[in-house]
Amino acid sequence: MSDATTARQSVQVQIRGLCKKFYDAEVLHGVDLNIEAGEIFVIMGPSGSGKSVLLKHIIGLEKPDKGEILIEGEPIQGEGVLEKYRLAMVFQSGALFNSLSVGDNVGLYLREHQLKSEEEIERIVAEKLELVGLKDAEDRSKMPSELSGGMKKRVALARALAMDPQLILYDEPTSELDPVISVTIGEEILNLQKRVHVTSIVVTHDRDLAFGIADHMALIHDGRIVFAGTPAQLRAQKDPAIQEFLKAEMKLKNPKETL
Amino acid sequence: MFQDIGEMLLLFVRTMRALPYLWVERRKVFDQLFEIGNASLLMACILSLFIGGVLALQTGPVMVERGLANFIGGIVGLSMCKELGPVMMSVLIAGRIGSAMAAEIGSMAVYQEIDALRTMNISPIRYLVLPRLVAISCALPMLVIFAILVGWIGGAMVCAFNKDIAITFSTYFNNLRDVVEFKDIINGMVKSMVFAGVIGVVSCHQGLQTIGGPRGIGRSVTKAVVNSIVVILLLDYFLTHLLFEIQK
Numbered sequence: 001m002s003d004a005t006t007a008r009q010s011v012q013v014q015i016r017g018l019c020k021k022f023y024d025a026e027v028l029h030g031v032d033l034n035i036e037a038g039e040i041f042v043i044m045g046p047s048g049s050g051k052s053v054l055l056k057h058i059i060g061l062e063k064p065d066k067g068e069i070l071i072e073g074e075p076i077q078g079e080g081v082l083e084k085y086r087l088a089m090v091f092q093s094g095a096l097f098n099s100l101s102v103g104d105n106v107g108l109y110l111r112e113h114q115l116k117s118e119e120e121i122e123r124i125v126a127e128k129l130e131l132v133g134l135k136d137a138e139d140r141s142k143m144p145s146e147l148s149g150g151m152k153k154r155v156a157l158a159r160a161l162a163m164d165p166q167l168i169l170y171d172e173p174t175s176e177l178d179p180v181i182s183v184t185i186g187e188e189i190l191n192l193q194k195r196v197h198v199t200s201i202v203v204t205h206d207r208d209l210a211f212g213i214a215d216h217m218a219l220i221h222d223g224r225i226v227f228a229g230t231p232a233q234l235r236a237q238k239d240p241a242i243q244e245f246l247k248a249e250m251k252l253k254n255p256k257e258t259l
Numbered sequence: 260m261f262q263d264i265g266e267m268l269l270l271f272v273r274t275m276r277a278l279p280y281l282w283v284e285r286r287k288v289f290d291q292l293f294e295i296g297n298a299s300l301l302m303a304c305i306l307s308l309f310i311g312g313v314l315a316l317q318t319g320p321v322m323v324e325r326g327l328a329n330f331i332g333g334i335v336g337l338s339m340c341k342e343l344g345p346v347m348m349s350v351l352i353a354g355r356i357g358s359a360m361a362a363e364i365g366s367m368a369v370y371q372e373i374d375a376l377r378t379m380n381i382s383p384i385r386y387l388v389l390p391r392l393v394a395i396s397c398a399l400p401m402l403v404i405f406a407i408l409v410g411w412i413g414g415a416m417v418c419a420f421n422k423d424i425a426i427t428f429s430t431y432f433n434n435l436r437d438v439v440e441f442k443d444i445i446n447g448m449v450k451s452m453v454f455a456g457v458i459g460v461v462s463c464h465q466g467l468q469t470i471g472g473p474r475g476i477g478r479s480v481t482k483a484v485v486n487s488i489v490v491i492l493l494l495d496y497f498l499t500h501l502l503f504e505i506q507k
Contacts, residue, residue: 056374059378060377060378061374061377061378082380083380087378088378088379089374089375089378091371091374091375093370093371095370095371095372095374095375096372096375097367097372097375098366098367098370098372099363108379108381109379109380109381112283112379112381112386113380113381114283163379
């Protein structure tokens, strides 16, 4: 598939019987999921349930012990698949390159693959940073160490967008962010789907975000998918464990104040 | 240990395969060259000035006693070229630059920057290892030439100003010119290129293998420096033997 035909084309992801063990600890037990092209798929689950490991498998950072991940029907570990499709990931920590400025971080993919001229890269960097609310030219020359947690995450999102991805993975996109920025990030994920029809897989604890953006959802527990379906189907689930996860609230026995 | 050796050889082969991308990564190569030269040149000069001086100081009085004072220049010159210049500079660079390489790449591994590179389909070998390995392989032989020259001068100064030796600059350098041949300098350059490769590969490998937090980075840095020095000293014997056979 040439660059022209893959441009702005979202991809379908299929996960078949995925198993992963780290030393003696089995993290994923035969995970099966279907993620349609162009949809926003949210994966929820308690801490340590294997969400981030699953995400790393989907982008090819981990090799499965058993099972496979198919991008448009092709195994991700296959020759040339990662070159053929543009897959991007927004890491929980941002994972910005600390020795590069914000502008260089966002333009890195385009520069390293020599996809555009320098002027064009500068324009794209400014455009993507503006999209995530970083309009000032001086922001571009800042180093990651000068940024707040929220700004780092927005730069990481801009860096992923600069790839013009066909599949974008978000690992806890709203963790460490204040509620206002969280809403901005949620809206940006929705806008992206509307504008470029990108397939998005979002791993999150944030129930408001999950129900606000998801076309389909999955709930993972102890490395097993315990539910997969639409947000409405998830709400209708009677399983007490699922209900407990969905309805858990910050209710202290003796709160000092209530909102 | 054997797994590490295998992985390092594989890393070296993969880095050589990435050589066609050197032009794309040229800016990073120049940055690294500047880093290595700028960070080490002064230290290299001071170190080799004193090594040359000590060599003259140790051998001088014994040679004078036996009426061989005229041969000190040759001894210092040859030792600096073939052994002390390349080995001492490599140990210095392993400590200064190898540790920095392992720490920088190790912290990138710990803070998921290398994962981020992979998700962008940018090979960490091409982006991180290639510029460092090329830069150190160019910079170390150049530093060794400086070290040899400064070491010779250090030896000459001790010979001239130490009253137990007291031979003139011209006697010292005349003997040095008679004994040291161009192939001896090439011998030192070949050794330093091999040692540069060892430092680059061992340090980058340790950096890429880093797991855990700051403690993991510290462990990688220590291993990079210690392993580099051990491999340099072991290889030095075999290289000396090999080069000796070739030059016969």
